[in-house]
Amino acid sequence: MPIPKQDWFRFAADLSALAPTDGLMQTALPCVTVYRASKPGTIIQAVYQPNLCIVAQGQKAIIFGNKELLYDPLNYLAVTMPLPLEGRVIQATEEEPFLALLIDIDLTTLSHLLVELGDNLAIPTQEKIEPAIYISHVKQPFLHAVLQLLSIMKDPVDCRILAPGILKSIIYYALQAEHHNSLQAMLRGNSATYRISRVVRFLDENYSKALDLKTIAAKANMSESSLSHNFKAITSMSPIQYIKKIRLHRARLLMLGDGLNASDAAFNVGYSSPSQFSREFQRMFGASPSDAARTTLHGLPVTSSVRQT
Structure with a gap:
């Protein structure tokens, strides 16, 4: 009806x-x-x-x-x-x-x-x-x-x-x-979705650490191939791509909300090379970190917990 x-x-x-x-x-x-x-x-x-x-x-x-x-x-x-x-x-x-x-x-x-x-x-x-x-x-x-x-x-x-x-x-x-x-x-403990949700939570809490696929798979109690396959089916990206995107988003919020410069934001989220950070930031957001630091987050309050629609 x-x-x-x-x-x-x-x-x-x-x-x-x-x-x-x-x-x-x-x-x-x-x-x-x-x-x-x-x-x-x-x-x-x-x-x-x-x-x-x-x-x-x-x-x-x-x-x-x-x-x-x-x-x-x-x-x-x-x-x-x-x-x-x-x-x-x-x-x-x-x-x-x-x-x-x-x-x-x-x-x-x-x-x-x-x-x-x-x-x-x-x-x-x-x-x-x-x-x-x-x-x-x-x-x-x-x-x-x-x-x-x-x-x-x-x-x-x-x-x-x-x-x-x-x-x-x-x-x-x-x-x-x-x-x-x-x-x-x-919430079904025996499901692949549940295991991947735990991996996502782990990556969200540890994105600034040095993580490779082997370490993530061990944390998930899954083989590397199984983790990669299920993670991409559920999130549309690989675990390493997920970490990179989360790092860049967190760095952007640190610059916009907390006033950090690009180098400090990069190190805070796990980058050891500011130049690599700048390249990947430009590729993802279409602007350099310094340009992004002078903008606002599309009219929304800039905090580390901004909820998106």
Whole structure:
């Protein structure tokens, strides 16, 4: 059954009220933010955190490997582990800006849901390795839960008492959607997705250290070939490429947010050669480190924990 138009109008109006200007706006709930853009943008490199991104208005594209994923009011984006990606808003105007709600995926909530669902949640007999990012169709119960969450934002007591249950219902509906295997596999200890998620967490925490494929594979308790194959299937890149991108993103944030110069930022993230850092930075961001240090992060607050849509 089609979702009534008034629900979309209400969704867009609620997000517009929470984000009256362009950029990323924090809501009363730390795990929920709103993003607004009033015009199409150029391709932006960013680290996308595990979340659900539900669009009320406009359209955005994400590049994952050699694929372009489009999400809009009919299709939400789910990211199940931190991923350095390229994205751009492709449909937005001053009158009808791109508006999106971002909800962090809480692993504790997800874990409790998987336990509660038990045998009611279909688990494939043979694991299919799926990417850590996917597009899923917005259904009416899912959107109604989102609207219910927005309706309590103005009251701190309502947020404190009611938000956990509503957020749980949103994750529940995401687990019922197509491609949900990628979401539930994050916590299935015997799955390749779970093992790769642990590798990603390890790399995020140790990116500044000297790491090679052999060391990473040993940490994951996987062979080098198995690690490389599964890691690329899930993240679209090799473990070494992942480390390089995370290092460059962290260095950029250190320059923009903390005022470090290029050499200090390079050494902080694990580079021993400033010239190599400059070459790889230029190749990835299309600007030298010194030029990047004089810019802002596309209108968003510059912190080490910037959440991307």
